[in-house]
Amino acid sequence: MPPWMPEDTVAAAIREAAQRLAASSDTARLDAEVLMAHALGATRSELLLRHMGGPVPAGYEALVMRRIAHEPVAYIVGEQEFFGLPFAVSSDVLIPRGDSEVLVETALAARPRARRILDCGTGSGALLLAVLSQLPEAHGIGIDRSPGALAVARANAQSLGLAERTALVEADWHVPCWADALGGPFDLILANPPYVEDDAPLDRSVRAFEPAGALFSGPEGLDDYRILIPQLRGLLAPSGLALVEIGHAQADAVSAIGHAAGLSTQLYRDLANRPRVLGFW
Structure with missing residues (x-):
């Protein structure tokens, strides 16, 4: 720290918080900055450019303590960027x-003229709303069995200006x-169903804070695929496509479920070349 900067500045508080967060986070410095920006009501860029020498906001310590307890930063600040959009x-x-x-990306490339879209297990609405943001003539339905999740998705549809083209419905494929x-x-x-094994070793920030009903799906992580995938054929238009997210080791097992249901499959990989999405038609 420059010798002219007092010890009780934003910069000093960020440095100290990063040191304390190092034991619970692999991104301690970034976390400390994001939490400070949130406490100040500023963007991270504004924080770094204008606020480093200013006084520490009163609520910052409470935010840091929540992160030390492994609560995800996204829940603390109430927002996460996805596909360039704020959710x-x-x-x-x-x-x-x-x-x-x-x-x-796969959905947009494979079906750029899609007009009717269904998102199974919509959660925050991220998948559906990201696709709708790029397909201005499309309309979508997002389903979820959680009323709390649907409330979040509705707020996101409204804030992104997509509410008129989005219906959010409480439904459960079970x-x-x-x-x-x-x-x-x-x-x-579109579907990102629960696919984590019940006893999978997960980071504390995931297991203790994210909704179990959206994560876990039986001892093999396959229970929801076994229920949802056989129902896809009856939901698809003749030239329709279903895209389902999978765990990195589940491609063969989930493909077999699709084949048993009479569906053709195609595997799509992520940027790290890991199996990530299966297409069914």
């Missing part, structure tokens, strides 16, 4: 991950006739 998040929804952008009121068929189906 509100809460503990009712999974935090959108960059890896899931592969599904959005329940018979769940899709009867959706008015299919669909040109494009």
